[in-house]
Amino acid sequence: MAYRWTNTLTRADATPEALFLNRRQLMAGAAAGIALAGTGARSEEALEPNSWEDITQYNNFYEFGTGKSDPASYASALTTEPWSIEIDGLVERPGTYDFKDIMAEMNVEERIYRFRCVEAWSMVIPWNGFELADLLAMAGVQAQAKYVRFETLYRPEEMRGQSSRFIDWPYVEGLRLDEALHPLTIMATGIYGRTIPNQNGAPIRLVVPWKYGFKSIKSIVKITLTEEEPVNTWQQLQPSEYGFYANVNPEVDHPRWSQATERKIGGGLFSPRIPTLMFNGYEEEVASLYEGMDLTRFY
Amino acid sequence: MSGRQGMRVEAKPAWTDRVNGFVRRVPTWPLYILYLLPVPWLLYLAQTGGLGREPIKALEHELGEIALQLLIFGLCITPLRRYLGINLLKFRRMFGLLAFIYVALHLLVWLVLDVGILSQIWADILKRPYITIGMVGFVLLVPLAVTSNNWSVRKLGPAWRTLHKLAYVAAILGAVHYIMLSKVWAVEPLAYLAAILALLALRLPKRRQKQIA
Numbered sequence: 001m002a003y004r005w006t007n008t009l010t011r012a013d014a015t016p017e018a019l020f021l022n023r024r025q026l027m028a029g030a031a032a033g034i035a036l037a038g039t040g041a042r043s044e045e046a047l048e049p050n051s052w053e054d055i056t057q058y059n060n061f062y063e064f065g066t067g068k069s070d071p072a073s074y075a076s077a078l079t080t081e082p083w084s085i086e087i088d089g090l091v092e093r094p095g096t097y098d099f100k101d102i103m104a105e106m107n108v109e110e111r112i113y114r115f116r117c118v119e120a121w122s123m124v125i126p127w128n129g130f131e132l133a134d135l136l137a138m139a140g141v142q143a144q145a146k147y148v149r150f151e152t153l154y155r156p157e158e159m160r161g162q163s164s165r166f167i168d169w170p171y172v173e174g175l176r177l178d179e180a181l182h183p184l185t186i187m188a189t190g191i192y193g194r195t196i197p198n199q200n201g202a203p204i205r206l207v208v209p210w211k212y213g214f215k216s217i218k219s220i221v222k223i224t225l226t227e228e229e230p231v232n233t234w235q236q237l238q239p240s241e242y243g244f245y246a247n248v249n250p251e252v253d254h255p256r257w258s259q260a261t262e263r264k265i266g267g268g269l270f271s272p273r274i275p276t277l278m279f280n281g282y283e284e285e286v287a288s289l290y291e292g293m294d295l296t297r298f299y
Numbered sequence: 300m301s302g303r304q305g306m307r308v309e310a311k312p313a314w315t316d317r318v319n320g321f322v323r324r325v326p327t328w329p330l331y332i333l334y335l336l337p338v339p340w341l342l343y344l345a346q347t348g349g350l351g352r353e354p355i356k357a358l359e360h361e362l363g364e365i366a367l368q369l370l371i372f373g374l375c376i377t378p379l380r381r382y383l384g385i386n387l388l389k390f391r392r393m394f395g396l397l398a399f400i401y402v403a404l405h406l407l408v409w410l411v412l413d414v415g416i417l418s419q420i421w422a423d424i425l426k427r428p429y430i431t432i433g434m435v436g437f438v439l440l441v442p443l444a445v446t447s448n449n450w451s452v453r454k455l456g457p458a459w460r461t462l463h464k465l466a467y468v469a470a471i472l473g474a475v476h477y478i479m480l481s482k483v484w485a486v487e488p489l490a491y492l493a494a495i496l497a498l499l500a501l502r503l504p505k506r507r508q509k510q511i512a
Contacts, residue, residue: 053352054352057351057352058351058352058353062483066482066483066485068351068352068353069351119482121353121356166483166484166485167483237483238482253426256427256428256429256479256480257423257427258419258422258423258427260419261416261419263353263355265352265353266352268345268346268354269342269345269346269354269355269358269412270412271355272415273414273415273416273419
């Protein structure tokens with residue numbers, strides 16, 4: 001849709017396009033989103049996106065196993081076509097929305113976002129996607145809706161990790177409606193201009209760049225608008241360690257480790273820790289959402 | 300000790316004699332070298348992408364896991380002798396020392412490569428229970444490594460045996476440390492703790508074992 005939010009990370013911060021195209025042998029078709037480059041660029045933001053290998057071989061996607069390389073090894077078993085998302089709850093037009101029909105309506109653009117895992121590692125990822133607000137508008141949000149609840153596919157015959165019982169599948173996440181409607185919040189369907197790989201949450205996943213990565217739920221099959229705050233999977237598993245909000249915050253530690261610093265993946269054996277930024281560097285854009293809230297209580 | 304061995308002579312099957320005979324002929328020093336080979340190998344893998352996209356955590360984890368395995372090998376020696384009559388006593392010091400070396404390397408990777416920030420290291424040791432527990436485990440192993448020589452054994456006498464029972468505590472702490480750093484209840488760390496507790500249970504005097512069972 002109209003570019004209501006301007007990316008501070010641009011193509012200028014990324015791998016030079018020629019190199020990138022050469023390396024990935026990309027079709028020029030992806031250029032639609034790339035055309036945004038240059039608008040509102042801030043030169044001090046010299047962040048370099050991680051390599052395709054970093055992004056697609058180091059994943060937390062417990063549906064395919066708890067090891068970081070398990071998703072890359074086993075996610076190919078997942079069938080992503082056909083795919084549909086059931087949108088229900090407090091919406092004007094509840095129903096099952098076919099993935100192709102959704103994509104026909106949506107305006108896919110590139111968003112280069114920092115990605116910060118609750119485990120204190122991070123990446124920079126050039127997503128392709130559209131604003132969640134546009135998808136919610138398709139279904140029409142009713143006035144009394146306050147929260148959005150998301151569900152990942154449950155298909156143990158294709159998702160080998162789901163045979164493990166330590167998580168009450170399917171994986172569930174949630175956002176407050178204003179967070180969901182924030183222009184930074186996107187549904188990603190691609191990375192580096194290519195179709196999003198299964199291990200990264202194909203065919204469609206949430207990306208909320210100012211929150212820890214576990215909020216950015218993958219392979220979504222259901223979206224429900226509710227009045228009640230949904231209980232997300234990690235909160236249910238370990239309420240003392242994971243809350244509903246999970247905003248990136250260097251001052252609020254995980255009970256078992258510090259969140260003050262992070263390591264950017266891809267730096268090899270001598271990659272140092274770097275300071276973690278408030279709201280993962282999106283403080284200017286999102287801090288107002290949490291005005292007056294005690295962030296140590298609403299972690 | 301000798302009385303019990305005497306009693307066992309008839310019951311002992313021939314294969315244990317062969318094992319023990321073979322063990323007597325195996326020198327220890329090549330095993331030290333063999334068991335230290337994973338260190339350069341892991342460093343090589345870490346540098347060449349063989350440990351994945353985040354080699355620091357992977358290296359740290361591998362070293363820690365080898366250390367736990369070595370501690371477990373060390374704990375196997377007494378039950379093997381007691382229940383099967385296999386005598387691997389000559390390797391116990393080696394397993395202990397190697398375990399200490401691997402724990403020390405694991406700690407070193409954490410200190411230098413993983414955290415690398417002095418204030419955060421200190422805060423983590425004090426504030427993070429799993430790190431505190433890991434550190435205590437390491438500290439307990441230090442006097443054991445220092446006294447793992449014949450001179451200390453002679454000098455300390457019976458106190459040496461008591462002192463080296465700290466290895467039991469260190470092994471348990473190591474496994475608990477592993478369990479606590481997992482985000483979910485994973486099988487592997489629990490299996491290490493179970494193995495350690497089982498091996499310690501096999502050391503209890505016979506009568507107490509029955510009571511516990």
